[in-house]
Amino acid sequence: MASLSDIKSKIILSETKVDTKNVHAETGKTFEQYLKDIRVDIKYKTDEEIQFDLIGVDASIANAYRRIMLAEVPIMAIEKVYMMNNTSVMPDDVLAHRMGLIPIKADPRLFNFPAYNEKNQLIVDSNSVLEFELSIKCSHNKAASVGATLPEEKYKNSNVYTRHMKWVPIGDQAQLLGEVKTCQDDILIMKLRPGQEIKMKLHCVKGVGKDHAKFSPVATATYRLLPSIKLLEPITGELARKLQSCFAEGVIGLKTVNNIDVAFVLDARKDTATREVCRHKELKDLVELSRISDHFIFTVESIGVLPAIDIVKESIKILMEKCDYFIGEIAKQT
Amino acid sequence: MDFQSKFQNSDGQIEPVKPLHDKGLLLPAFLQLKGLVRQHIDNYDYFVDVGIKKILQTNNKILSNADTGFYLKYLDIRVGTPDIEETYSSTRDSTPQECRLRDLTYSAPITVDLQYTRGKQVVIRKDHPLGRIPIMLKSSKCVLRDKTHEELAKVKECMYDPGGYFVVKGVEKVILIQEQISMNRMIVDENRKGSMECAVTSSTHERKSRTSVWLHYRKVYLKHNSLTEDIPVVIILKGMGLSSDQEIIQMVGSSEEIIANMLPSIQEAQEKQMFTRDQCLEYLGQRSKLYKIYLTGWTARSRVDEGKELLREMILTHIPAANLNFKRKAVYLAMMVRRLLSAKKDQYDDKDYYGNKRVELAGDLLGLLFEDLFKTFNYDVKKSVDREIGKKGEQFDVLSIMNPSIITNGTIYAISTGNWNLKRFRMNRSGVTQVLSRLSYISALGIMTRINSLFEKTRKVSGPRALHPSQWGMLCPSDTPEGESCGLIKNLALMTHITTSCEESSLEAFLYNMGVEDVLHLSGAEFSYPFVYTVFLNGQLLGVTRDYRRLVRVLRLTRRSGFLEHFINVFVIEKQKSVFISSDGGRLCRPYIVVEKGCPLVTNEHLISLREEKMSFQDFVQLGLIEYLDVNEEDDSTIALTVDKLTTLTTHMEIEPFTILGICAGLIPFPHHNQSPRNTYQCAMGKQSMGVIAYNYLNRIDTLMYTLVYPQAPLVKTHTLDIINFDKLPAGQNATVAVMSYSGYDIEDAVILNQASVDRGFARCTVYKKFQTAIKRYPNRTLDIINGPHLNEFDKPIYLHQILDVDGIAMPGEKISNRQVLVNKLIPEQITGPPVGNLTSISHKESPLSYKGQTEDMYVDKVLITSSNEDAMIIKTLLRKTRIPEVGDKFSSRHGQKGVCGLIVNQENLPFSESGICPDIVMNPHGFPSRMTVGKLLELLCGKAGVLRGEFAYGTAFIDCKINKVCSQLVEHGFNYHGKDMVTSGTTGEPLEAYIFMGPVYYQKLKHMVIDKMHARSRGPRSLMTRQPTEGRSREGGLRLGEMERDCLIGYGASMLVIERLMISSDSYRVEVCNTCGLFAYSNWCHFCQSSSTISSVNIPYACKLLFQELISMNIVPRLKLVKDTQ
Incomplete structure (x- = not known):
């Protein structure tokens, strides 16, 4: 029986290039068949990270999800910084930029995109804007021991963290949203010294990653193709051990047959495209490295605003909306 | 363990020498001892402590022609500590930072003890001020000397600031090292x-x-x-x-x-x-x-x-002739004749040989300047004494006519202009000093090690420009500018030391005791004896020796055991049968490990005690384990580069081979793998890269300052980099670079940036600009005033005054646009003439300080209101702008690979690797084959391995980095051995056919940014005289259609376009011409013909009209002949 990897079209990783000649658009499949073949396997899931296999779709589909997750799933981020006082060493513009990059734990689905008035000022209302306040002053710590040298001990508020930011509910936000805060409470914003003070009002709005990276809900969303390794000839003994060392741990296994070590592919998924075998003349022609062209191993790392799975779900929704829009446009044309 | 016992212990057998692992520790120890700019500071110290006293001794008496009884004798001279004159009589200690901010000079008083006659009395006066002299930062007189980091922070000084420069009128000035041909040789x-x-x-x-x-x-x-x-x-x-x-x-x-x-x-x-x-x-x-x-x-x-x-x-x-005994001179002259006659054609001495060169530093140059000024001062005093002494009236006191401003102003003038015009020494140099470039920490350090050669730039000879083999180890082979001053401006290598002169007389006595026979006792025939060698001391003929080997050996051993100065060098020229001993100042030398019988004297035990700080570098020198060799003695020695190159003939060993490079070239990782000019380019570019300039940069108010918002220490370091603390004051960021083509916006070295990286702060920089004005007081007692903002009819400030506070000075934090006013200053209409009684009655005219920045709005960062030395107030306003990288900004790696940003691409469109890594920069691979910057490839690999292992990699010059090991480390972490990752296209989602070489490379953002260069104009200012558009971006000028462009248009036949470009859009002017006389007519009336019958009106360039008028004023009549256009 031919293995699954033999049936599917393969991308060959040769020594010098990625050979995509064998990849053909699947023809002769009906839409229903196509749909039937699509499979999603969630391998690993936490709030921060999700890993799932997307099987049986074209690269363009998988890539669309990746691109949407990076650039089009909206989240809330600080957009306007009203600087009341800043006597720290950090210039206003740099501080404002830093504030923008802080992930805000607020469900973006509960908000509208911001509106601006004719003077291009943000219209503040409870449906589209979150307000924070950061007001902190550094002072000498009178309780510090005499010989203290650490700034953290000598001064009060010498380090400004995200936990010092205070949420100011607008309207009935307190009832509707519960508690809104930053995703991590220990992001160091800046350092202060006695006498220095910052006081600012921060407005968060909903936005998308293609406008600014601060609106991107993911640290990264990426995929790789499922590796497939085929041993073209039986590899035994010393060579087998060498083969094993050419791959990451757990890719190649050894079994003893008649007191000889024989190599077999234990778990090709763990391969990371090091292509180390290609550097060994004696092994080069015994192994075929390839990738399954329609098996995507997705990894989505959330920055904490949304659970990773929600980001994926949102991306699916957005793609569907786009499709609906397009179908509508096409229908209008014809 | 002293040298002698060590020497006796060795039994002549050569054992295999153990490698010296921590030999590199000697280098930081050396630099700790001397500092990065030791040459300047040592030299200046010598001048203020010793040199100035010598100058005083040679000019210590003033006599008068008018009164033979009068005399003035200088007894002693001292340079004090830097201070500021608060009031007429009281002074206060000053700090360099205060002088920078207040536009003052960081200087100290020179005081003399003198003895003179007042009438019949002999008076002794102590501590009489002679003038002031600028103090070099970190010199022995400077307040920053030997301060700890905390103490430096207290006086608002950066702990990594090298010192060695002056602060004159608030400007940091460096006296460059000057190179010249050696004297007395x-x-x-x-x-x-x-x-x-x-x-x-x-x-x-x-x-x-x-x-x-x-x-x-x-x-x-x-x-x-x-x-x-x-x-x-x-x-x-x-x-x-x-x-x-x-x-x-x-x-x-x-x-x-x-x-x-x-x-x-x-x-x-x-x-x-x-x-x-x-x-x-x-x-x-x-x-x-x-x-x-x-x-x-x-x-x-x-x-x-x-x-x-x-x-x-x-x-x-230079040869003394005591008591008119010309013997020494005669022998010397005879020697010259002998050298002339015995030299064959084409056997000339090599003028470019670095042993024949001497360098002059700040102390020497200031010494010359001071001597000249002091003589002028004395001459002035003498003249005044001659004039005043006979006069009746008050008792004449010479102190009253001593004018300290001669020396004060003379030194300040020379340092601030760089003109060293000393008639007495027939010296006429300009450009001796330079403003300390604070563009980056590296540029400041780079300028301190620069050597200026006095050779003419225009002459087309290669000799003085070429890298001479004798410069090995003394001068950086890479760091020199391109273009006209290529090879004439050089930089010191890392370990180079410049000697200051040592006492000659004791050395002379020592040599005579060593068996040198004085010339005066010789007949002259001895010079021709086969084993008799002539002995020279600093170019002076001393005598002969019959056993020169012994003399040289004894000299060297005595020096090593510390009985002679360490910077005395001796070498032999067999062909001339001469032994040369030098103890003069300005020689380049560098330390070497002494090798005896194939065995370095420095052992691992020594290095362990160095590490444990039981020994210092000075101890190594004192024990004779390390000695300084100058270029000449270096030539006479056999120096091994590494331990395995040692032989029985070896006399010395290198401390670290990479010290042949200078500071700038030392920053390049793997420079020994690069094509040589690339390293030279990087040396020039490192000085333009943005970063942190110093720890005190927020306290500085510089005319122009660039800082990087998020600077990073490079992943791939070098040992030089650690030593100069570049990782503390870095200038660049580690960017993940993908070497691939992308989009076509990357041709001609352009790079592609990742929008997400830019959003997150990659290559973001802050620009600070200073705008300054002074509130002056004028001779007629009037003074400048500052008014509050002008208000419009709604009692709101007018647009130009929008950011002014009620005091008429800009408010910090405000945004300022082009032409808006920073300080609303008014100056009196009349500033000369008799004193004005009623100050309120005088009228003022506006003379505001306004912001000029056509392309960019900035923010007011801070305002400094202070006073400079005179009673003028100065107002300094500092403007700030954070700049986000954009298309057209210039970037460079550390391998002379510069390029502008061609496109900024959204992250989702960029390729990503197996592990999801997206590049920050995409670089076109065409940059590699012709540039041959293999070092960059190695930097990428080592950086990648380093980042995976969580440690810094080292790419020090001449050190084998074992690239195989580095590549294996990549494999261990699941990456390809060659650093080439499998990546997926961000646009199609399919794998790219090629594997992509990807990893971190240290990138510098250079100071050239489009926003400072972009320029366009439709209409705009015209120059007053010709009415043609002005020239240059700063004047909002037009873009010139030059002669060659005009030729193209004419050749093409586009005559109307020529007219349009050169006249209509430039300086078209309607004149009336009289057809009869051909002269200009005005208001339809020809003043020559007294008629209005034949006037025509034509368009001509204003410049043409101007020419005609000028010709007429010279009595040349240009007549215009008009012909009707017949179509």
Whole structure:
């Protein structure tokens, strides 16, 4: 029986290039068949990270999800910084930029995109804007021991963290949203010294990653193709051990047959495209490295605003909306 | 463990030498001892502590012609500590930072103790001010000397600031190291006429002169500036007291060849009837130029005396002629003749040999300047004394006429303009000082190690520009500018030390004790004996030695054991049978590990105690384990680069090979893998890269300052980089670079940036600009005033005054646009004339300080209101703008690979690797084959391995980084051995066909940004005289359609376009022309013809009209002949 990897079209990783000649658009499949073949396997899931296999779709589909997750799933981020006082060493513009990059734990689905008035000022209302306040002053710590040298001990508020930011509910936000805060409470914003003070009002709005990276809900969303390794000839003994060392741990296994070590592919998924075998003349022609062209191993790392799975779900929704829009446009044309 | 016992312990057997693992520790120890700019500071210290006293001693007396009883004698001189004159009589200690901010000079008073006569009394006065002298930062007089980091922070100074510069009128100035040909040394070369000459430039405290002997039709002549014609050398020798031809021959040399060559010269003297000494001296006296003016107290003398005087004072001045005994001079001159005669054609001395060069530093130059000013000062005092002393009235006190401003202003003027015009020393140099470039930390350090050569830039000779082998280890082979000053401006290598002069007299005595026979006791014939070697001390002929090997060995051993100065160097030139000993200042030297019998004296035990701080670098030198060699002695030694290169002949070993590079080249990782010019390019570019300039940058108010918002220490470091603390004050960021083509916006070295990286702060920089004005007080008691903002009819400030506070000065934090006012200053209409009584009555005119920045709005960062030295107030406003990288900004890696940003791409469109890594920068691979910057490839690999292992990698020059190991580390972490990742296209989602070389590379953002360069104009200002558009971006000028462009249009036949470009869009002007006389008419009336009948109106360029008028004013009549356009 031919293995699954033999049936599917393969991308060959040769020594010098990625050979995509064998990849053909699947023809002769009906839409229903196509749909039937699509499979999603969630391998690993936490709030921060999700890993799932997307099987049986074209690269363009998988890539669309990746691109949407990076650039089009909206989240809330600080957009306007009203600087009341800043006597720290950090210039206003740099501080404002830093504030923008802080992930805000607020469900973006509960908000509208911001509106601006004719003077291009943000219209503040409870449906589209979150307000924070950061007001902190550094002072000498009178309780510090005499010989203290650490700034953290000598001064009060010498380090400004995200936990010092205070949420100011607008309207009935307190009832509707519960508690809104930053995703991590220990992001160091800046350092202060006695006498220095910052006081600012921060407005968060909903936005998308293609406008600014601060609106991107993911640290990264990426995929790789499922590796497939085929041993073209039986590899035994010393060579087998060498083969094993050419791959990451757990890719190649050894079994003893008649007191000889024989190599077999234990778990090709763990391969990371090091292509180390290609550097060994004696092994080069015994192994075929390839990738399954329609098996995507997705990894989505959330920055904490949304659970990773929600980001994926949102991306699916957005793609569907786009499709609906397009179908509508096409229908209008014809 | 002293040197002697070590020497005896070794039994002559060569054992395999153990590798010295921590040899590199010696380098930081060396730099810790001396600091990065030790050469400047040492030299300045020598001047203020020793040199200035010597100058005083040679000029310590002022006498008066008017009153012979008067005298003034300087007893001692001191340089104080830097202070600021608060009021007329009180002073206060100053700090460099205060001087920078307040535009003051960081200077200290020079005080003298003097003894003088007041009437009949003899008065001794202590601590009388003589003037002020700028103080070099971190010198022995500076308040920053030997301060800890905390103490430096208290005086608002950066702990990594090298010092070695001056603060003059608030500007940081560096006196560059000046290179020149060595004085007092014989050099055989071809002269202008193409014949051979042997020349010496003598330099003493009193004067500088050049004496040469040269061959003319096989006869030897002496040439000197103070002689009207060239004199046969035999006549000079006879004039110096060599009585017979035999004696002359004996002294010049008695080999067959030399006798034969001398014959024509002797014959000539014979023909000229020159036999006795007096005859010769008279002959000389007749041909001496009017040198008398230089000598004080000159009275008419006989020709013979004049000849003697000439020989004593002008010829070979560096050889003393005590009691008119010319023996030394004669021997020296004979030696010159011998060198001339025995030198073969094409065996000239190499002028570019670095052993023949000396460098002058701040202390030397200030010494010259001070001596000149001090003499002027004394001359002034003498003149005033002569004038005043006889006068009746008050008791004359010389102190009242001593004007300290001569020295104060003289030094300040020289340092702030860089013009060293000293008539007494016939010195006329400009560009001696430079503003310390604070563009980046590296540029500041780079300028401190720069050596300026006095060679003309325009001359097209390669010799002085070429990298001479003798510069090995002393000068950086990479760091030199491109273009006209290529090779003339050089930089010191990391370990180079510049000597200051040591005491000569004790050394001289030591040499005589060592068996050197004084010239005065020699007949002259000894020079020709086979084993007799001549001994020179600093170019002066001392005597001969019969066992030169012993002399040299003893000298070196004595030096190593610390009984002689460490910077005394000795070397032998076998061909000239001479031993040269130098102790003069300005020689380049560097430390080496001493090797005895194939075994380095520095052992691992020593290095362990160095690490444990039980020993310092000075101890190594003191114990004779390490010694300093100058270029000449280096030439005489056998130096092993590494332990495995040691042989029995080896005399020294390198401390670290990478120290042959300078500071700038030391930052390049793997420079030994790069094509050489690439390293040179990086040396120039490193100085333009943005980063943190110093820890105190927020306290500085510089005219222009660039800082990087998020600077990073490079992942791939070098040892040099650690030593100079570049990782503390970095200038660049580690970018993940994908070497691939993308989009076509990356041709011609352009790079593609990742929008997400830019959003997150990659290559973001802050620009600070200073705008400054002074509130002055004028002679008529009027003064400038500042008014509050002008209000419009709604009581709101007018647009231009929008950011002004009520006091009329800009508010910090406000955004400012082009032409808006920063300080609303008004100056009085009249500032001269008699004092104004009622100050309220005078009228003022507006003279605001406004912001000029057409392309960019900025923010007011801070305002400083302070006073400078005079009672003028100064207002400094600092503007700030954070700039986000954009298309057109310039970037560069550390391998001379510069490029502008061609496109900024959204992250989702960029390729990503297996592990999801997206590049920050995409770089086109075409940048590699022709540039051959293999170092960059290695940096990428080592950086990638380093980042995976969580440690810094090292790419120090000449150190084997074991790239195989690095690549294996990549494999261990699941990456490809060659660093080439499998990536997926961000646009199609399919894998790219090629594997992509990807990893971190340190990228610098350079100061050239489009926003400072972009320029366009439709209409705009025109120049006053010609009414043509102005020129240049700063004046919002037009873009010139030049001659060549015009030629193209004419060639193409686009005549209307030519008219449009050159006249209509430029300076078209309608004039009326009288058809009868061809002259300009005005208001339809020809003033020449007194008629209005034939007036036509035409358009001509205004410049053309101007030309006609100018011609008319010169009585040349240009007549315009108009013809009707017949179509």
